[in-house]
Amino acid sequence: MTAQPPYSVLVRGVEEDVLPTARRHGMGTLTYSPLAGDWLRGRYRKDTTTASSANQRKLDAVEQLAVLAEKTGLTLIELAVAFVLNHPGVTSAIIGPRTMEQLEAFLPAADVTLPADVLDRIDEIVAPGVTGRARQAGGSRGGDLDGTALTNQPTERAQRKQGS
Numbered sequence: 001m002t003a004q005p006p007y008s009v010l011v012r013g014v015e016e017d018v019l020p021t022a023r024r025h026g027m028g029t030l031t032y033s034p035l036a037g038d039w040l041r042g043r044y045r046k047d048t049t050t051a052s053s054a055n056q057r058k059l060d061a062v063e064q065l066a067v068l069a070e071k072t073g074l075t076l077i078e079l080a081v082a083f084v085l086n087h088p089g090v091t092s093a094i095i096g097p098r099t100m101e102q103l104e105a106f107l108p109a110a111d112v113t114l115p116a117d118v119l120d121r122i123d124e125i126v127a128p129g130v131t132g133r134a135r136q137a138g139g140s141r142g143g144d145l146d147g148t149a150l151t152n153q154p155t156e157r158a159q160r161k162q163g164s
Helices: 018-024 053-072 076-086 100-111 116-125 156-163
Strands: 028-032 092-094
Touching: 018 028, 053 076, 053 116, 076 092, 076 100, 076 116
Parallel strands: 028 092
Antiparallel strands: none
16 A cells, blocks of 8 residues: 655645654555645746745745755755655655656656755745645644745654654
8 A cells, every 4th residue: 555645845744644654554655746836846936936925935935945955966856856755754756757858857866865954954944744735724734835824843853853
């Protein structure tokens, strides 16, 4: 058995329940959309996009992630895919390249191990548990990047870090 949820730096809701539950039950997790619908490909940037207020927070996060990637010696795509692959609850990720050039942009991420300080900075930019979409009325879990407050839900990685 395997779970197949969307998972990316911008869509982290599965960190709260799906990934820990799958690990606890020995299930594989085949995630998809590590680039969050091209947000993390660099397709949408502040200098090239007129953002609605709902997308401004995503653009801000993407800009900060792009700076982090550059400081780390990675492309934004490599950082985004490595983030997904580095989660201990992720078995594999569907990357979905359409061209050889896109495939070649993804492949280096398979060999990247993100250091703790980079993962911590990602958590500061986009809090664990963020869903990436508007919260349902009455919902209280996680947060989103579309205008409501982001919450800082503890992830498995954060819990392990506190325990060490």
